Amino acid sequence: MxxxxxxxxxxxxxxxxxVACEYGMVHVVSETGSPKGKDYCILYNPQWAHLPHDLSKASLLQLRDWTTSMLCSPSDLPAKGFTNQIPLVTRGNCTFYDKVRLAQGSGAHGLLIVSKETLVPPGGNKTQYEEIGIPVALLSHKDMLDIFKSFGRAVRAALYAPHEPMLDYxxxxxxxxxxxxxxxxxxxxxxxxxxxxxxxxxRDDGPExxxxxxxxxxxxxxxxxxxxxxxxxxxxxxxxxxxVYVIIGIFCLASSTGLYSCLSPLVQRLPFGKCRVCNNSLPYFHKFPQVRMLLLALFCVAVSVVWGVFRNEDQWAWILQDALGIAFCLYxxxxxxxxxxxxxxxxxxxxxxxxxxxxxxxxxxxxxxxxxxxxxxxxxxxxxxxxxxxxxxxxxxxxxxxxxxxxxxxxxxxxxxxxxxxxxxxxxxxxxxxxxxxxxxxxxxxxxxxxxxxxxxxxxxxxxxxxxxxxxxxxxxxxxxxxxxxxxxxxxxxxxGSGFAKDIPQPPWAPASAEGPQPLKDSEVVLSQQPPGEAQAKPTLPAEQPPELADPQNMASVSVQEPTSPANCTLEPTGLPGASA
Structure with a gap:
């Protein structure tokens, strides 16, 4: 499963x-409060006008709320115009060019278009770009509400676009x-x-x-x-x-399984919690799992559930996602x-x-x-x-x-x-x-x-x-x-992949003798054609050998030979991988 x-x-x-995109910032400060300001994301098109890369070189101008108008006709302009101001207008009903042309004609030094939809770069054609000399950008409706909630209606703003670093730390x-x-x-x-x-x-005949x-x-x-x-x-x-919710559910289940697989070798080394669950008829508990492994399973599921509930918390949920993701990859x-x-x-x-x-x-x-x-x-x-x-x-x-x-x-x-x-x-x-x-x-x-x-x-x-x-x-x-x-x-x-050692299917048969062919036993090493009078050597080899002590190249060369004297007889280690007859 x-x-x-x-x-x-x-x-x-x-x-x-x-994806490459023309992002910039609008720095907002209050006209009446402290000079400490806040930056908000904007999307702009540099073909209208370039923004300065340094905030100190950007002009701090009055930000005027004109969102009750879409600024599509001269009748939408205020009586005194937008002299030395950056107006906020609503997106829709006309092209970006129509809006910025009216704003520039009324003395504005920039234009921010508020959008409730997805931000898109404000486009135009080559002739329109040459005619316009003020920057135009899109600001999200949510950010506009936050600006007036945080700073009030009397605010100043500066538009700038800091250099984008090639690589982030x-x-x-x-x-x-x-x-x-x-x-x-x-x-x-x-x-x-x-x-x-x-x-x-x-073969583990126990519960684990x-x-x-x-x-x-x-x-x-x-x-x-x-x-x-x-x-x-x-x-x-x-x-x-x-x-997307199906994928999130699959990730929660698979990542909790991966986390359990990664942590179980460490938990098994703990000196406590070795007692097992009592006899019962539940689907999983009939295997009598250890209490510490059961607690580990609950912990892994809990971590996955916590991430699933708080997955959109940008402050810390990414740490859980990365930990679960790494465990999933290792699994x-x-x-x-x-x-x-x-x-x-x-x-x-x-x-x-x-x-x-x-x-x-x-x-x-x-x-x-x-x-x-x-x-x-x-x-x-x-x-x-x-x-x-x-x-x-x-x-x-x-x-x-x-x-x-x-x-x-x-x-x-x-x-x-x-x-x-x-x-x-x-x-x-x-x-x-x-x-x-x-x-x-x-x-x-x-x-x-x-x-x-x-x-x-x-x-x-x-x-x-x-x-x-x-x-x-x-x-x-x-x-x-x-x-x-x-x-x-x-x-x-x-x-x-032929360099891998293969498991020996069955031990080979010993050479024929007076009693007929006899199979070799698992724990024995038999000499081939033992001369008369010499006792058969049957040293016992360990049934298991750690991989770090085994040499597949040496074992692969072991074979049954016909010795000419007892001194140069070749031993055939049966039951070890890599031996060939």
Whole structure:
């Protein structure tokens, strides 16, 4: 059930994107009160007139409330005009050019148009731009109400547009979280898988079971997964307000499962709470879970519920979302396993095409000209719910950018940009341990992921438009890991996964003797063709051997030979992985 939910949640993986927009600020102060003011977001078009980048160079003028008029005809002008003022007028009934032309003719030094709808850049044509010399911008109706509530009716305002930094400092935090999650998840998944390959599976007949089995990704599963992603994205584009709550519910359930999976190894080390639930007939409690594990489950569900209730609190809810998101990513990296580099290449290339198509190609197919991926990831502008998809890491902006006041106060990174390359990193770690390569593949692929993420941030800052992150992450990780395998002359094993030690199905038969063929016992080592008079050596080997003590290369070379003397007899360790007859 948990694995199915994880796959369904993974189909919703989206990545964050920023869209270039002309944002500025209006700084408002009271004419009668303290000089301390407040900034509000505005959307302007620099083709009408440029705004100064420094507040000290902006003129502080009287802000006049003229919202009872739409300023579409000369009769809407006041008798004394707007000399040295910035009028506030209502949007509608005529073009932006009609409004700003009348305002400029009556002596205004700027124009703020109040909009109850989504803010759009006030446009015009080249001739109109040349005629107008005052700035015009849109202000939200909510901000207008806050201005007059906070400062009264006698206020002054200055319009300015500070420089937008290429990268916010919070991108460093996102980078550390993303690379750390990929490295930790890849290391954990690889170590867990290798341990299971080297050690015999223990059957736990008690109430508690061993860790959940990993899910190997097949080509059919890859195709189904991509079809699910495409279908979910298109459905969200057309039915966002209805499906967004479904995605929020899936995230709550999957993230609480992931948090439980991440914390359970730590809780199991605690010296208390080992007592079990009494005998009962409840669906889950009949397994007699430990009290500490039951409390952990309740804690994980509580964290998820708290986030679901307060998810729109910008001050602190993002911390819970990031914690749950990282736990979800670690759980997915542990649960989903790519068995070969061939499977890694197939999955990453298909999702590479998926990302590029829905970001760069879909703007030519939609009526609005917007990317389906970007619009769904950031939330449609006309959404009635104003909900955001939770499948992202988010960190508040740490600068005074206009974007921090406008509709994107957070920097975002989608889970898909962590999970998709992270599956390759996990494969590299498993291959590392199997071929005893000192984790060179794991380290190289993790560094390549970090470099690809830096390139993504640079492209986002330079192009100022939505970027498909997998466009940079997939080539960096695939080329690096493949080139390293080629350089080490292990590309064949790396491609097919043949470097992994295989479990021995059954012990081989001993050579024929007078009594006929006899099978070897699990705990015995038998000498082949023992000379007369020599006792058979039957040393007992431990049933289990930790992976860090095993050497697959040495074990793979062990075979049954025909000795010429007792001194050079070869032992055949039965029951150990990697031995071949």
């Amino acid at each position: 948990a694995a199915a939910l994880a796959w369904l949640a993974a189909a919703c993986l989206l990545f964050a994107a920023q 919070n991108m460093v935090i996102i980078f550390v979280m993303a690379v750390g999650t990929v490295a930790l998840g890849g290391y954990w998944a690889g170590s867990r898988d290798v341990k299971k390959r080297y050690m015999k599976h223990k 079971k061993q860790e959940d089995e990993a899910v190997d990704v097949t080509p059919v599963m890859t195709c189904v997964f991509v079809v699910m992603c495409c279908s979910m994205l298109v459905l969200l584009y057309y039915f966002y307000d209805h499906l 997915m990296l542990k649960t989903i396993r790519l068995p070969t580099f061939k499977a890694c290449t197939l999955l990453l290339l298909v999702l590479f095409i998926y990302d590029v198509f829905f970001v760069f190609i879909t703007p030519f197919l939609t009526k609005s000209g917007n990317s389906i991926m970007v619009e769904v990831a950031t939330g449609p502008a006309d959404s009635a719910t104003h909900e955001k998809l939770p499948m992202v890491l988010k960190v508040p902006r740490l600068n005074t950018s206009p974007l921090a006041l406008c509709d994107r106060p957070f920097s975002l990174l989608g889970f898909g940009d962590i999970l998709v390359p992270g599956l390759l990193v996990a494969y590299c770690h498993r291959f590392d341990v199997q071929v005893q390569s000192s984790r060179v593949y794991f380290v190289a692929c993790t560094i390549a992921y970090g470099i690809g993420l830096l390139v993504t941030f640079m492209a986002l800052a330079l192009m100022q438009r939505g970027q498909p992150a997998l466009l940079y992450l997939v080539p960096c990780t695939l080329i690096t890991s493949g080139a390293l395998a080629l350089w080490r002359r292990e590309l064949g094993m790396f491609w097919t």
